[in-house]
Each structure stands twice: as C-alpha cells, then as structure tokens.
Amino acid sequence: MLSAFRYLLVILVCGFSFLRLEAQCPDRPAPGTVVEDPLALTSANGTLNAELTMQHSVDTGGYNHYCLNYATNQGDVEAPTLRLNQGDHLVLDVKDRIASEDDSSSMDQMDMSGLPICGDSGTPTLSSTNMHFHGLNVPPICHQDDVLDTLIQPGKSAFRFDMQIPKNEPPGLYWYHPHVHGFTEFQVNGGAAGAIVVEGMDKVRPEVAGLKERVFIVRQQYLVPWVPGPYQLSLNYQVAQSPNLPSPIIKMKPNEKQFWRVANATIQDFMPLQFWFNGVPQKMELIALDGYPLAKSRFEDTILVPPAGRAEFIVQAPPQTNEALFMSLSYSTGPTGNPDLEQQLAKIEVSGDADEAQPIQQETTKTTEPGPRISMQSIKFAGLSQQKPTALRKLYFSEEFGGTNGPIQFYITIDGQKQKVFKANEKPVITTHVGAVEDWIVENHALETHDFHIHQIHFKLLEVDGKPVTDQDLRDTFEIPFWEGPGHPYHSFKARFDFRDSTIAGTFVFHCHILLHEDLGMMHKILVLPK
C-alpha cells in the first residue's frame, strides 16, 4: 500500500522540477483591481464548440498555475464560462500541453491494466489530464463524463467531449475540472477549473429576472498543496489576501440588486459566505444550491458552500458608500482537519451616481421578456419525495492514523464491507440498476469534516443528524462535520438517490471532495446496471 508520505515525496520532487520551465499561463489579475467575470462562451444553434488547452507555469511567488487556455484574438484566456441551454450539445476539445521534464511520478496505485481506455493510453502522471463536468446529469461514458477511463496525455492530439445537456437539466451553475485519480488536487490547486451555466434560472425563479448577473469562482492555492500551511483564496483569479493585499473590488450601484453565482472551486475550503454592511451580515436571497433551483427562495445571513458546492443568490448593495464586504468566514474542520480561515473575498465599491440607482423593488423584472416559465415539476429529479426507496444503504467516512503524524489513510466504506483505499482497477462497491431509488445514510467517523460528492446525479436531502430537514434541497455535494470523539454521536445525513433515468447506466464514482482525500483513495465506484 502506498503511504501518503511516499506519495507526497513524489509530488514534491516532481513539483520542483517544474521550476525550470517557461511560463505557459496568462498573467492573473493584480490585487486590488475590479473583478471581471470569466469570458463567457455561449452556445449557438443548439451547440457550444470550444477548445481548451491545459498548460502550466510557475509564478514568481513559486505557485504552480495550471491553466485551461482558450485562444482569443487578444491572446489566451483561462477557463471560460460555458453557457448552454437545456438540450444543447457541448462539444469540448481538450488538449494537454503541460510541458514537464519529469514524468516519473506515475504510481503503482494507478495501475490501469485491464481497464477500458478512453482517450490516450499509458500511465497517468502529474502531466496527464481529463475533465469532469461536476453536477451535470450526463452519462458516465467515454467522451461524456467518464473520469475513470478518460486520459489525455501531454503532446497528444485533442480529446473530444461531446454530450447533450439533458432537456430537463436543472438551470443553474455547474463547473468543470480535471479528475485524473491521484493528481486532481494539483491541477485544481493550480486554477484548472471553470464554470458551466445551464440557462433558464429566470424562468424557474423569476426573482432573478432582469438582475445583473455575476459569475464568481473562488479558487485556493497552496504553495505545495499536500503540505498543510498558508494558502491563498482568489476570486476569479484575483488573490484575496487581506490584510496583506488590497481586496478584489466588486462594483455595484446604490441599492442595486445583483444575482451572484458563486462556485467553490477550492481544493478544501468550506466557505460560510456572508455579505456585510459596516460589519453587519445582510440577508442574501438564496435561489439555488449546486445548480438546482430551490423549491422556494429563502433569505439567509450565512450560506455554507462546501468545496465543489455552488450557491446562487441575490445580494443588494447598500444605499450609500457604506463599507460592504463579501466574506468567507472561518470554519472548523475538526482536530485532524486543516483550519479554514476567515477571508475578505471582495470589497463592494458603490458608485455614488444616484441617477443610475435601481429601485429597491423588483420593477426591473417588468422590462425583460418574460418567456415561458420552466416548472419545477419538469426538471430532473422532480417528485423524488413521493418515490418509495428500493434500497437503504449506509456509508461512512473514516481515517487511519500512523503514529503522531495525523491521518495517513482516508476511507469511504459501505457499512458491512472492509474499509479499503480506492484502486483504479477495483470492482464497484455498490451495484444497483436503472430504475432504483435509494436512500443513503452517510456518516462521518473521522475527527475531520468530510465532503460527500457523487457524480452524475443530485440527491435530495431528507435528514441531517437523524432529524428531518426543513428544506429538502437537491445537492451534489454535502458536508458532514467531524466526530467530536467518544461519547458523541457521529454526524450524518440521509438523502434520496435517483437512478431512474436510463442514461445513468454505467460505472462512476462517489468520493470526498477534499481533493487530497480523493487523491489518496477516499473514493469508490458504483455500477448502475441497465434495465
């Protein structure tokens, strides 16, 4: 068994070999400047075609950048937002041009022998890549969302992803990032992640119609991601590191309402988001979580977005030049977890031009074309509460210790099975079939908060810590707090998992979305047999 320590050494050695390379990634925005939305690529006539080239640089501070470059007339742009309608086709070519002098980082853990190949052959290394379309309810098959078998090797021709966004896909915010097992954390830490928007939120939740929309991606970079220590959060690639650096600036008009779509693309930061006036948290109107519109919008002081989660909400600027801040509060991940620190993500700059002010009332909605409404009943996973579950499963997160060095093995285990680290060539630990509707209870037996994610589907929250939840939100990622120790119950959630759609057939994964844990094997396969 490969220990975390040996793995870390491999990463360190290979990471430093990169320092000799020339910059391939675009410059990132300077601190204290106005935050721009990512470049948006919009589908036309039912298709969005784009090519992204994965490249790599090391900046002057020693941080590794992994960039998904999109070529424009003005030069390369990192990680554009992909905007599509329900039913559209996404045709995405991904090329790997990571230049590395040392690919000796392959690991015995990544033995792919006997597995089907999708894309390039060979052993996965630090310079290999692929793509996961997080949250999209698309098939787990080659050229769509198949992270298990897809490999894109440096220097090879582009790999084509070609998938249809389901006609009943929930309008909302999704995201894409590389997902080569064992190496996911390094590339996402380097910034390789972008947003996907499935259009139509205003047709489900008319509260957002006519509002200015912003797409914000929070990323996190460690100097060496495997070593606990200082990290930087960034907002659309602008480092937010107050008080050491001036904060990113978001411009709003007095009283203006904006629709913010925020993706947590950090490798491990749980973000309790707040919007402050003069230090006082203001109400945010929550519209969607994990790309799924809420059954009913609700007002919150704090919106907790775990790593890989998304929150879409309406904020309203202060009337005058009050100090307004976009905050991520501190969050305790437990005795063996890394601390998540409070960070000012942005400062709101309110323009004093009263003529441009928008009324507080939602009169702006009247100026937009109403368009046909999308009923909540028509989107995927509707009516799940009325379904009778066909199975009940229990899973748990746990950790194993080696002396006093903290956790060295990370497990997610089906209750009753032997705990084991994920292997690329393992058999699925869960087998179910198209048509199944299952209730799963996921517990956390570790002294560290974990972050459950399953590919391909959303799940409907039923209970937290054994108590029914007020809001049965649909999620694709959900946090489970750490165990407080002997004498305390394990934290848990119970949710309903929907395998009724025949396009779900295939093998895919569920895992912890703290990417270090995923890379170290806190992941397993589920097989959904066709009917």
Ligand SMILES: [Cu+2]
């Ligand atoms: Cu974890």
